[in-house]
Amino acid sequence: MSTVAPPPALATQALVAGYERDLPIVRGVDFQVAAGELVVILGPNGAGKSTLVKAIAGLVPIHSGHAFLAGADITRSPVQEKVRHGLAFVPQTENIFATLSIQENLQLAADILPRRVQAERIAEVCDLFPDLAARRSARAGNLSGGQRQMLAVARALIVKPSVLILDEPSAGLSPKIVGEVFARLKDINAAGITIVLVEQNVKAALAIAHRAVILVEGELRHEGPAATLAEDPIVAQLYLGAAPAGQEEGR
Amino acid sequence: MSVELIAYGCFFLTVALTYAIMCLGLNLQWGQTGLFNVGIAGFVAIGAYVSAILTTPDTAGRLGGFGLPMAVGWLGGALAAALVSYLVGRLTIRLRADYLAIATFGIAAAVQLCALNLEPITGGPFGIGFIPRPFAAQAGNPLLFSLFNLALLITVVLLLYFALERLVRSPWGRVLRAIREDETAALALGKSATRFRLQAFAIGGGIMGLAGAAQAHFIGFIAPENYLPMLTFQVWAMLIVGGSGNNRGAILGAVLVWGIWAVSAALIAAVFDPGQQARAASLQIALIGVAICAVLLLRPQGILGEMRTVSRHLGTLAKRTQPAEKRPE
Amino acid sequence: MNPQVLVDGLIAGAMYGLGAIGVTLTYSILRFANFAHSELLTFGAYAALALSSALGVLSAGLLAPIGPFSFGWSLPLAAIAAMALTGLLALAVDAVLFGRLRVRRSSIIVMVMASFGAALTLRSLLEFVFTSKPAYFTRELQIALPLGGGMRATPDQLLALAVAVLLVVAVHLLLTRTAIGRSMRAVSENQALAGVVGVDVRKVIRVVWLLGAALACVAGIMAGLLVQLRPYMGFDLLLPLFAAAILGGIGSVPGAMLAGLIVGLAEAGTVQLIGAEWRTAVAFVILVLVLLLRPQGLLGRPQA
Numbered sequence: 001m002s003t004v005a006p007p008p009a010l011a012t013q014a015l016v017a018g019y020e021r022d023l024p025i026v027r028g029v030d031f032q033v034a035a036g037e038l039v040v041i042l043g044p045n046g047a048g049k050s051t052l053v054k055a056i057a058g059l060v061p062i063h064s065g066h067a068f069l070a071g072a073d074i075t076r077s078p079v080q081e082k083v084r085h086g087l088a089f090v091p092q093t094e095n096i097f098a099t100l101s102i103q104e105n106l107q108l109a110a111d112i113l114p115r116r117v118q119a120e121r122i123a124e125v126c127d128l129f130p131d132l133a134a135r136r137s138a139r140a141g142n143l144s145g146g147q148r149q150m151l152a153v154a155r156a157l158i159v160k161p162s163v164l165i166l167d168e169p170s171a172g173l174s175p176k177i178v179g180e181v182f183a184r185l186k187d188i189n190a191a192g193i194t195i196v197l198v199e200q201n202v203k204a205a206l207a208i209a210h211r212a213v214i215l216v217e218g219e220l221r222h223e224g225p226a227a228t229l230a231e232d233p234i235v236a237q238l239y240l241g242a243a244p245a246g247q248e249e250g251r
Numbered sequence: 252m253s254v255e256l257i258a259y260g261c262f263f264l265t266v267a268l269t270y271a272i273m274c275l276g277l278n279l280q281w282g283q284t285g286l287f288n289v290g291i292a293g294f295v296a297i298g299a300y301v302s303a304i305l306t307t308p309d310t311a312g313r314l315g316g317f318g319l320p321m322a323v324g325w326l327g328g329a330l331a332a333a334l335v336s337y338l339v340g341r342l343t344i345r346l347r348a349d350y351l352a353i354a355t356f357g358i359a360a361a362v363q364l365c366a367l368n369l370e371p372i373t374g375g376p377f378g379i380g381f382i383p384r385p386f387a388a389q390a391g392n393p394l395l396f397s398l399f400n401l402a403l404l405i406t407v408v409l410l411l412y413f414a415l416e417r418l419v420r421s422p423w424g425r426v427l428r429a430i431r432e433d434e435t436a437a438l439a440l441g442k443s444a445t446r447f448r449l450q451a452f453a454i455g456g457g458i459m460g461l462a463g464a465a466q467a468h469f470i471g472f473i474a475p476e477n478y479l480p481m482l483t484f485q486v487w488a489m490l491i492v493g494g495s496g497n498n499r500g501a502i503l504g505a506v507l508v509w510g511i512w513a514v515s516a517a518l519i520a521a522v523f524d525p526g527q528q529a530r531a532a533s534l535q536i537a538l539i540g541v542a543i544c545a546v547l548l549l550r551p552q553g554i555l556g557e558m559r560t561v562s563r564h565l566g567t568l569a570k571r572t573q574p575a576e577k578r579p580e
Numbered sequence: 581m582n583p584q585v586l587v588d589g590l591i592a593g594a595m596y597g598l599g600a601i602g603v604t605l606t607y608s609i610l611r612f613a614n615f616a617h618s619e620l621l622t623f624g625a626y627a628a629l630a631l632s633s634a635l636g637v638l639s640a641g642l643l644a645p646i647g648p649f650s651f652g653w654s655l656p657l658a659a660i661a662a663m664a665l666t667g668l669l670a671l672a673v674d675a676v677l678f679g680r681l682r683v684r685r686s687s688i689i690v691m692v693m694a695s696f697g698a699a700l701t702l703r704s705l706l707e708f709v710f711t712s713k714p715a716y717f718t719r720e721l722q723i724a725l726p727l728g729g730g731m732r733a734t735p736d737q738l739l740a741l742a743v744a745v746l747l748v749v750a751v752h753l754l755l756t757r758t759a760i761g762r763s764m765r766a767v768s769e770n771q772a773l774a775g776v777v778g779v780d781v782r783k784v785i786r787v788v789w790l791l792g793a794a795l796a797c798v799a800g801i802m803a804g805l806l807v808q809l810r811p812y813m814g815f816d817l818l819l820p821l822f823a824a825a826i827l828g829g830i831g832s833v834p835g836a837m838l839a840g841l842i843v844g845l846a847e848a849g850t851v852q853l854i855g856a857e858w859r860t861a862v863a864f865v866i867l868v869l870v871l872l873l874r875p876q877g878l879l880g881r882p883q884a
Contacts, residue, residue: 059772079775089776097769100762108766111759112778155777287689289615289696342868346875348688349613352696353822354871356615357864360819368857480815484700533707533811540700544677547686547694 007071015065017055027218043215057089088161098141146177261397271505276458282495290355293362296478298328298460299467332460378474593844594744597837600824602795608831618814624797631658670793707811829880
């Protein structure tokens with residue numbers, strides 16, 4: 001071999017994780033995301049998608065296996081360290097500080113940066129989200145669902161992350177707003193930030209993703225390019241196979 | 252073996268058993284239901300005062316006494332304490348878990364203050380004397396008198412014990428534990444979970460009131476300084492040492508801690524000068540505090556631990572609910 | 581009504597407010613009612629007393645009253661050291677007790693109970709060391725100055741009021757204008773999310789203990805200066821402090837100060853109108869009314 005390939009932006013190796021030791025929800029996942037990719041994690045309810053990304057972000061205990069960020073082992077680094085390494089995470093619910101103002105939400109994220117670049121970074125992010133910039137002193141709790149999601153994404157971008165992970169950003173939003181949020185994610189990805197997305201909204205997610213992986217019962221069962229996966233019968237089969245007939249999709 | 256020694260032994264056990272009753276009440280509130288009551292002294296005082304007012308002979312310058320039979324007094328004391336517990340619970344149980352602790356802390360202070368200041372009702376700082384004593388006819392014979400009293404208290408404790416054991420094993424008791432152990436079960440039950448907790452809190456408070464009444468009649472007089480926060484601390488130490496969640500542990504803890512307390516008090520009296528005794532007594536209290544913390548850290552189940560039979564119920568229940576209980580995906 | 585009620589109420593209220601700020605801060609971030617907070621108050625007061633006496637032995641000049649006040653330089657110097665000591669005590673108790681329970685994800689009520697045990701231990705140890713006999717920072721007598729309108733206050737009382745106001749403003753600015761204050765508010769709202777955003781939650785908890793303990797220490801010194809030092813001084817303040825913290829709204833610093841003043845004024849009014857023997861019932865009545873009418877407090881957000 002002549003050249004060494006760059007390490008993936010994000011990778012897991014035989015990752016086992018869950019809230020309790022004797023009850024792993026993620027059961028040995030090997031998973032890689034190349035720099036610049038936009039990957040969506042799909043799967044039926046209870047498959048462990050959310051637990052997988054929370055474990056990577058440091059919110060759920062990892063029992064065994066490893067997680068790597070650009071080749072560096074981040075398995076044991078505490079949650080507040082991961083963002084300093086360039087891994088930003090946007091949780092599904094309660095992903096903003098409702099009692100703080102928009103400005104304070106952004107400033108809080110900027111507090112870990114050197115003092116001289118803080119204002120500059122906030123201004124840069126505000127340029128991307130003019131709606132938020134216009135109401136910087138408003139309490140975040142007064143924002144609508146879509147605006148909250150935008151604020152959560154904006155806050156995650158403050159630190160210029162190399163990888164951005166989002167847990168079901170479409171949850172609870174109207175189809176129109178989902179479209180706006182996803183369009184924004186596509187822009188962010190185009191600007192060079194690797195994105196990993198957990199989604200129930202298969203159609204919208206596949207429309208912007210490069211690649212999709214399917215998680216069933218805590219294991220990686222299938223993966224492929226987003227464009228072909230949308231048509232692939234195996235997707236429907238995996239979804240239906242895991243869920244008893246008659247169970248509705250989504251919640 | 253001298254008669255005095257036996258009489259003293261009976262006296263010691265009788266007092267210990269009045270504490271055992273308080274402990275049983277607290278066990279229902281904390282051990283079975285997880286409700287933290289820091290105002291035990293207040294509920295005990297209510298029981299004692301109500302019973303005293305109901306049963307003492309008519310006294311000039313004070314409400315009552317009504318000269319009613321002792322059984323009426325005990326029942327009245329228990330009911331009054333249960334009612335106050337119900338009201339406190341009603342106010343706070345639906346709020347944050349620790350608001351109940353703060354509120355009960357407050358009620359004990361308020362009861363103490365009322366006992367001290369409402370002279371026309373409570374006799375003020377001098378309290379109430381001449382509370383009829385059980386088996387007063389036997390008072391001439393100390394041995395017989397103390398034996399009868401002990402027998403009465405043993406009967407009360409046993410009756411309570413069996414009643415509580417039945418209650419704990421009943422569907423009602425199982426629901427209580429389910430609510431305590433499992434947030435999801437509590438949420439699923441919603442409003443009725445609050446109702447179950449409230450019932451347990453009121454019954455527990457009533458039992459404390461009964462203990463207060465029994466103690467008042469056994470000793471014969473009451474005064475506000477009998478119901479200082481110290482009493483609350485002692486009863487907590489008893490339950491924690493004996494093992495919360497276990498009625499036998501509650502009784503054992505009461506006798507054991509009261510024994511340790513009595514022995515250490517005697518020791519302090521023998522070892523220290525009178526001037527230093529109050530100071531040394533504070534070490535006794537510090538030990539209770541250390542014991543509470545140590546038990547929480549090292550042996551949360553106490554000496555006897557939670558009862559097996561019920562724990563097994565719980566185990567199956569917990570296992571059944573576990574997968575569903577997992578946090579939302 | 582005698583206008584003096586206003587002065588008495590404000591001065592007592594300032595003391596309550598200062599104590600309640602510590603309660604409300606630790607409560608909102610540690611998420612349990614800390615019954616041992618009152619013992620931090622007592623400990624702080626006694627630590628200042630011991631240090632101040634020691635300084636007086638080293639140099640008698642430090643005991644000479646400063647200007648119109650009843651105490652010498654030994655007290656403010658001792659106060660600074662006592663604040664640090666109280667903070668260390670709080671960190672130590674957290675390390676051996678609360679921290680361990682937190683790691684096990686113990687329920688709120690187990691934490692409350694542990695705080696209860698810790699309170700019992702600390703208070704009794706203080707009683708053992710300093711005995712239950714009341715102690716005083718100074719034996720100097722002070723003459724109350726006329727303030728106009730028939731109201732009077734001693735220089736010490738006015739100083740206490742000024743210190744309370746100053747500290748409330750300082751803590752408020754700390755919370756709203758600094759990075760650590762922002763982190764504290766973030767942890768208070770959502771601990772997990774704060775971690776995700778990069779806040780070191782354990783560091784915030786340490787800072788909150790230090791801050792809460794230092795404030796408790798100042799409140800304790802104030803109570804000792806204006807009234808007296810007793811091992812139960814903190815314990816007796818516990819109900820007014822909890823009442824003020826809940827009335828103000830858990831987590832709200834201006835709310836705690838406002839509520840402290842309300843409790844102080846209500847007590848002074850009660851003493852005047854009903855009688856001094858009912859003073860201690862006021863806090864309880866206020867507590868019941870808040871829980872009944874507005875459990876989230878005056879300036880608080882609704883709690884789950």
